[in-house]
Amino acid sequence: MIEIYTDGACSGNPGSGGWAAIVIGNGPKRALHGKESVTTTNNRMELLAVIKGLEDVPEGVDVTIFSDSKYVVDTMTRNWKRKANNDLWFRLDAEVGKRNVLWEWVRGHQGNKFNEEADTLASSEAQGKFLTHLNQSGKAQMVDVGGKTETQRLAIARGSVLMNRETLLLIKSNSVEKGDVLSVAKIAGVMSAKKTVDLIPLCHAITLDQVSVEMELNEQKNAVDIIATAKTTAKTGVEMEALTAVSVAALTIYDMCKAVDRKMRIDGVRLVKKTGGKSGDFLNED
Numbered sequence: 001m002i003e004i005y006t007d008g009a010c011s012g013n014p015g016s017g018g019w020a021a022i023v024i025g026n027g028p029k030r031a032l033h034g035k036e037s038v039t040t041t042n043n044r045m046e047l048l049a050v051i052k053g054l055e056d057v058p059e060g061v062d063v064t065i066f067s068d069s070k071y072v073v074d075t076m077t078r079n080w081k082r083k084a085n086n087d088l089w090f091r092l093d094a095e096v097g098k099r100n101v102l103w104e105w106v107r108g109h110q111g112n113k114f115n116e117e118a119d120t121l122a123s124s125e126a127q128g129k130f131l132t133h134l135n136q137s138g139k140a141q142m143v144d145v146g147g148k149t150e151t152q153r154l155a156i157a158r159g160s161v162l163m164n165r166e167t168l169l170l171i172k173s174n175s176v177e178k179g180d181v182l183s184v185a186k187i188a189g190v191m192s193a194k195k196t197v198d199l200i201p202l203c204h205a206i207t208l209d210q211v212s213v214e215m216e217l218n219e220q221k222n223a224v225d226i227i228a229t230a231k232t233t234a235k236t237g238v239e240m241e242a243l244t245a246v247s248v249a250a251l252t253i254y255d256m257c258k259a260v261d262r263k264m265r266i267d268g269v270r271l272v273k274k275t276g277g278k279s280g281d282f283l284n285e286d
Contacts, residue, residue, distance in 0.1 A: 002026050004053035005066045007108075007118035008045025009126040017045040018125025020118040021053030031117065032056060035125040045122065046072050047088040054095040062100045068108035068115060077103050153276030154231050157242035159269035160223040161253045167261040168222050171253075178256040182215045182224070185256070189213035189249030193230055193241040200244070206234040213245050223267075224253055239271050 002025035010017045017040035020033040032052055036045070046069040057063060067073050074080050075089075076096070082089050106115050171181045178184075193211040197203045209231040216225040228245035230238035250266045257264060274282045 002057050002061055002063045003066065003114075004050070004057070004063060005106075005112070005114035005118045006046070006049035006053050006072075007068060007115065007122045008042055008047070008049045009119070009122040010040060010042040010045055011126040011128075014039045014041050016126055016128065017041070018122045018127075019045045019049035019052060020121035020125070021049050021056070022114045022118050023053055023056050024114070026057055026061065030056065031121060033121040033125050035128075041085075043069070043071050044085055044088060045126070047085060047092055049118070049122065051088065051091050051095055054092075054099060054101070057099070059098040060100075062102075064102045064104055066104045066106050066112075066115060068106050068119075070105060073103045073105040150233055150235050151276045152231070152233050153237045154229065154274065155237060155239045155242040155271060156230075156273040157228050157239070157246045157270065158272050159226050159246040159250050160218070160221065160267050161226070161250050162221060162223045162265045162267050163257065164261050164263065165219075165222045167257050167264070168217060168219065168224070170260065171224065171257065172217055176256055177259065181253055181256045185224075185226075185249040185252040186213045186215065188252040189226070189228055189245035192248035193228070193245040196241045196244045200240055203240050204234075204236050206232050206236060206238065206241075208232050208238070208241065211241065211245060213249050215249075226250055237274060237277055239274055243269065243271060 002023065005022040006020065008017065008019045017036040018033065020031065023030040023032065034052070046067065050065055050067065050072060053065070054063065075082060106112055108115065108119065170176050174180055190211045190213055192199070194208060197205040212229045214227045218225050226246045226249050228242045228249070230241040230245065232238045246269050250269065254264050254266065270284065271282070272284050
């Protein structure tokens with residue numbers, strides 16, 4: 001007999017949702033979980049948790065579903081009228097029809113460790129506490145942004161290249177043998193932002209509205225400070241493009257000056273601001 005403990009959660013109802021299913025039997029214990037990228041309800045997540053759990057086990061087996069959702073259990077055992085979520089009920093009926101399924105209602109938060117585990121996973125998914133670049137099996141994946149809305153997005157990143165004072169003065173006077181360090185680094189930063197999708201494996205290809213890279217000579221720190229700004233109108237953000245621009249601009253400065261200063265250090269590359277998107281604005285200024 002295979003046992004499946006399921007739970008669904010919603011951050012706000014309706015709101016962002018998460019589901020989880022703990023599968024015991026037919027191999028090692030498995031913890032399946034995921035989230036909905038669109039606004040959903042707690043009942044839909046309860047249904048989806050059972051569907052996903054059943055999909056994980058072979059057809060024709062004996063399965064007991066343990067759920068703390070009377071909405072699911074009583075509908076399946078007492079023929080409660082189905083007033084909504086007909087798409088998921090259809091999927092659930094199809095999966096149940098392929099297996100011998102028993103239903104057990106369990107009271108939530110009463111110490112059943114598998115029910116508690118499912119609850120924790122579902123709630124974490126609903127609250128966005130899982131890494132989005134990992135799938136329910138813990139393997140790397142590209143995030144599906146198909147359900148998102150295109151919005152205007154902006155990201156600003158900063159970083160510095162620390163160096164000897166003599167090196168900074170060479171850059172300031174445009175006396176570095178390889179040429180105009182700041183101009184070349186700016187171009188390298190802009191070009192790299194446009195190539196981010198080719199450099200970061202799980203990034204999305206987006207159309208950039210603008211990328212700018214600015215340099216400031218910081219004589220107090222003996223550093224070149226780099227500020228990159230990226231803008232787009234898209235379904236996903238431009239944080240990686242801004243960070244890539246700063247990183248490659250810094251590497252270009254290092255490459256052009258390494259002959260005179262091999263102790264240079266790239267420091268403090270970070271995102272300082274982002275706007276747009278469902279997660280809202282972010283500010284991380286020093």
